[in-house]
Amino acid sequence: MPQQLELGLDTFGDVTVDADGAALPHAQVLRNLVAQGELAERVGLDFLGVGEHHRRDFAVSAPEVVLAAIAARTERIHLGSAVTVLSSDDPVRVFQRFSTLDGLSNGRAEVILGRGSFTESFPLFGYDLSQYEELFDEKLDLFAAVREQEPVTWSGRTRAGLADQSVYPPVEHGLLRAWVGVGGSPESVIRAARYGLPLMLAIIGGEPARFAPLVDLYHRALAQLNQETQPVGVHSPGYVAETDEQALEELWPHYSAMLDRIGRERGWPPTTRAQFEASAGPEGSLYAGSPETVARKIATNARILGISRFDLKYSNGTMPHAKLMSSIELYGTEVAPRVRELLAAS
Numbered sequence: 054m055p056q057q058l059e060l061g062l063d064t065f066g067d068v069t070v071d072a073d074g075a076a077l078p079h080a081q082v083l084r085n086l087v088a089q090g091e092l093a094e095r096v097g098l099d100f101l102g103v104g105e106h107h108r109r110d111f112a113v114s115a116p117e118v119v120l121a122a123i124a125a126r127t128e129r130i131h132l133g134s135a136v137t138v139l140s141s142d143d144p145v146r147v148f149q150r151f152s153t154l155d156g157l158s159n160g161r162a163e164v165i166l167g168r169g170s171f172t173e174s175f176p177l178f179g180y181d182l183s184q185y186e187e188l189f190d191e192k193l194d195l196f197a198a199v200r201e202q203e204p205v206t207w208s209g210r211t212r213a214g215l216a217d218q219s220v221y222p223p224v225e226h227g228l229l230r231a232w233v234g235v236g237g238s239p240e241s242v243i244r245a246a247r248y249g250l251p252l253m254l255a256i257i258g259g260e261p262a263r264f265a266p267l268v269d270l271y272h273r274a275l276a277q278l279n280q281e282t283q284p285v286g287v288h289s290p291g292y293v294a295e296t297d298e299q300a301l302e303e304l305w306p307h308y309s310a311m312l313d314r315i316g317r318e319r320g321w322p323p324t325t326r327a328q329f330e331a332s333a334g335p336e337g338s339l340y341a342g343s344p345e346t347v348a349r350k351i352a353t354n355a356r357i358l359g360i361s362r363f364d365l366k367y368s369n370g371t372m373p374h375a376k377l378m379s380s381i382e383l384y385g386t387e388v389a390p391r392v393r394e395l396l397a398a399s
Contacts (some may be wrong), residue, residue: 058355058396059362060389061100062093062381063135063288064112067311067368069377076371079239082112082117085374090123094130096385098132102135102165102288106364107173110314110370117150133163135288135364136253140188141174143212143219144196152224160226165253166193166202167234187211190244193216193233200229232286235267241269246274246283253286254358257366260336261287261354267285268358282395284361287354291340291365292372293347293383300341303376304369305329308339311370340365344387351388 068076077085086103093101101123103116113119120132134152137147147164155162170188175182187212191209198205202223232253233245245252252271254264268285275283292306294300297337305326319352332339340347351363369378 058351058360058392059099059286060258060351060363060384060392061364062089062130062384063102063104063364063366064113064368065090065104065106065111065135065366066091066119067370067372068110068112069368069373070371071373073309077374079112080110080324083160084242085377086113086119087126089241089374089377089381090120090130090132090196091126092381093385094127096382098130098381098385099388100131100133100362100364102163104135105138105169105174106171108171108312117154118161120154120215121157122155124161127158131161131163131230132158133230133232134165135366136165136167138169138174139166139192139196140168140185141178141180142192144192145199145215145264148196148199148220149222150231151229155224155229156222160224163230163232163233165234166196167255170236170255172317182210192375193244193248197250197294199317202228208368216326233286237264237267239267239270242274244273245288246271246278246280249275249278249280249283251286253284253364255288255289256333256338257288257290261338264337265358268360285358286362286364287358287360288364288366288370289338289340290365291347292369292376292392293340293342293344293380295343295383295387297342297346300334300346301330302340302344302374307370307372314370344383344391347370347384348388348391348395351392355396 068082090101103119105116107114114133151162151164188211195207198207199220204217204219205215207219232251233308234253235241236255292300292304309324333341
């Protein structure tokens, strides 16, 4: 267990509602997100991740632009994606955008690379979903080569090759911090180990403890591949309020509507209140409750999984901006110190 757990936040820039329940314009959601990033720094959090989507219910399609705006108003907090959909992007441009962000933020940029849980970007950018696996494999291979900041010679089937090509701008100090985001497949875990990149586990359902074998697999794979030890992080949804009852009551209508909307697209049954409360319970993957409840749950699972960072996905469907700001403040001022106190005591 690391001596100090990094505590961060993630958001997908969900389109929220105003006091009358009307959806805010995407532009206002983006401006509110910048304010949320400023608050995350003020309350002492370590990281803010912004997701990439290309659909009506999420406002962020260009995370790096949003992150650059936050970088200009902050000084310390690390800023990254959550995730960058590498399969439908160009690895060279991804590196350039994040190395640019790194320069603007004085070394605070990170990128979490993944395939994404939504597929709208594939037809939007002209990619064939039948190449879902091949696209990510090849593009991660190219990104890993570009990240080394040496002239790149590379060839593949899904993109034009490179011959002794340098990529600019370089990162000023060291290498760009890059994670591989995975949803739980052993193959994805081993892929991250093969490139010696940190692992970010998206735990959005079930018991977090069941991911312990994947963490063990990752560390064993790193050792067998002669890679250096790398950190493991966890991304999970949650919401913090003054009491457990308040958190559940405020979160439920927005959280259930979001899951049901996505579920209709994917053939899932509607979410029940019992399922919601079980997920928010001690063994579930939803970190919703009072600061003490959330802190104890984070500390428990941090010990079980041996993670270096925990990112709370604090945006939950249409939940209003004011509620999100309150949750961020409680997470930074009460949850984070309590987690570190609990871990130090153990």
